[in-house]
Amino acid sequence: MITDKMKNLVINGSAIRAMFEDGKNLKAKLGAENVFDFSLGNPSIVPPATVKQAILDILENEPEMFVHGYMSNSGYEDVRDRTAQYINSQHGTSFTRDNIVMTVGAASALNIAMKVILDPGDEVVLIAPYFGEYNNYISNFDGVPVVVSPDYERFSINFDELEKKISPKTKLMIINTPNNPTGAVYTEDDLTRLAALLTKKQQEFGTTIYLISDEPYREIAFGGLKVPYLTKFYPNTFVAYSYSKSLSLPGERIGYLVTSSEMEGFADTMDALNVANRILGYVNAPSLMQRVAGRCVGQTSDLSVYEENMELLYNALTEYGYDIIKPKGTFYMFPKCFIADDKEFCAAAKEFGLVIVPGSSFACPGYFRIAFCVDKQTVINSLPSFKKLAEKYTSVK
């Protein structure tokens, strides 16, 4: 009796769940110590101590009717002030509370932006490989995903194909930098080129093309790399942010959407985002966690373990013969499989206790994703398995 559309989504959901079940089944078969589950992008490090301290301090010192009560659908004014000030201090931008909507994580930030701008049939450009959930969000508003195939050199943007795929029906492009699943970070040159292309296409077609930069991994960038801020490159930009990874609070559903003041119809857009937050059933970002985010903006968990894990894995796996574009951020790595069939490769990996995700799930067959948001010892213990997996395909010279 559920809709056909939902039936298909449930089938997909079951496939994902089945993959997660694999880890459990493998542990029963091989012993827990011989299974290395790299399937889930779930933070492995505790929130910074300031999160707990902030909650205790808020409960002690802020009125509870205020802390747990309704506020503007866009969020508490003071929290939006502090958020804007922090972004300005990092990126030399000039945001105020009026650029910020506090949201139920980055997922709802993406959804309210799409609710405001997408008409049925509008095309949304995605750069493969990409987070599969974007397809579902686009489908919520009857948009049409248009996928640009991967840039296999750097996992940046395949600009020649992008240029061909932008049409008069293109309303939106979504980018994700630092990137899930590749760990790529787009350079200033990439973004300058992207902005120029979108601007040219807007003029050519007489349309507005919006850009959403989805940035839950902004703070996980390696070697002190600074991730460029998108509103400085292109005016019609939204930035979706989440505290899930930076503060290790994925269950709390707290994030925000930044809208460039230079966006066409900026004031109308902000009014509409406020309404969209309400009518999509979010109403507002959870109130206590908004107050926590206001106090903890700019702070992070100790993210260094992700870089250590990355270096360990990258050095060992390249030595074993894996072909990998070295990640510049996130807690993901996206090596090439030794065979064309990534599903077969990931199935074979299970023999060695490795739970990894086929690149097909990210519209990029022939690759696989390692989510290395696990403790360092798990990475170290897993290396012999990655070696054996490589030898399975390379030992016969």
Next chain:
Amino acid sequence: MITDKMKNLVINGSAIRAMFEDGKNLKAKLGAENVFDFSLGNPSIVPPATVKQAILDILENEPEMFVHGYMSNSGYEDVRDRTAQYINSQHGTSFTRDNIVMTVGAASALNIAMKVILDPGDEVVLIAPYFGEYNNYISNFDGVPVVVSPDYERFSINFDELEKKISPKTKLMIINTPNNPTGAVYTEDDLTRLAALLTKKQQEFGTTIYLISDEPYREIAFGGLKVPYLTKFYPNTFVAYSYSKSLSLPGERIGYLVTSSEMEGFADTMDALNVANRILGYVNAPSLMQRVAGRCVGQTSDLSVYEENMELLYNALTEYGYDIIKPKGTFYMFPKCFIADDKEFCAAAKEFGLVIVPGSSFACPGYFRIAFCVDKQTVINSLPSFKKLAEKYTSVK
């Protein structure tokens, strides 16, 4: 550049906001002590002490990666267990965790249910007067609202008209008991009759007609009245619940959806709700507040002030000549205006410092809503104004 659909929603949103601004402007004009703002359904009483105690205890005794982390999209198993057990203890039902999805308030509970069952063009029956936000939720899924006009005798259900308005395209009916804006509570007889009618129509058309009972006011029932539990009357029932009013936590966005085990395709529906919670961008109900809800299920704020306010207002206003169906629950009252034009009436009320909402906002012109979730002294102080407002229309005999 925003969509035309959103433009219209923003215009509506601005009208609501303008009404809320009225209170502020009136205070500047008449003095704060002479303004009585009954426009907003925002709890006026503090959460029970157990909420703060629960948060402190959770922070002290539960692992923080668990408290702030991801869980099943449907919510923590133990929280769903306790929720089911509590409902069973109150209503003699037999729910388990498998009937419960924890949600971002009742708003998201309604949205995930509609995502799962509504195809574009499906009709959704609403009973006037009703909470206007239902129209927006239905619109999120391209459903078509079909409004049954009010039962002016009891603000129950106009069954004759309902029978005519159920068509082969009817997929869903939404009821809200205790009711916003009338305070009505449907009786067991009402619900038995409703269930029989829906069952008959399902057979007649060979269709499935779902029922959502939206119950954020369940615990605010007067004189010890017990509000019947809908799944006991009709198998294809969802119950949407929120802790916003019972625990005075409206900003925290925490609630749940109960699905009857007797629903057609129950298992598929539960799988689909789990997926819908994810892909609509909620992902899961906020984790810390889920844990709080698990500990505080069955507890409430001291709700007695609402009943005291109701009695005060009802007795005084009927004495002044207002025609009122006495509320049986909620913190709303829905008297008849002294003139047909409810907007004119509510504008006139401002002269006396009264901020009240026209019945037109609830698809019931000629009436007005008083949200008496304010402190008792405000109610007492407002009575002379209600008297003067009545005299304006009744003094010339």
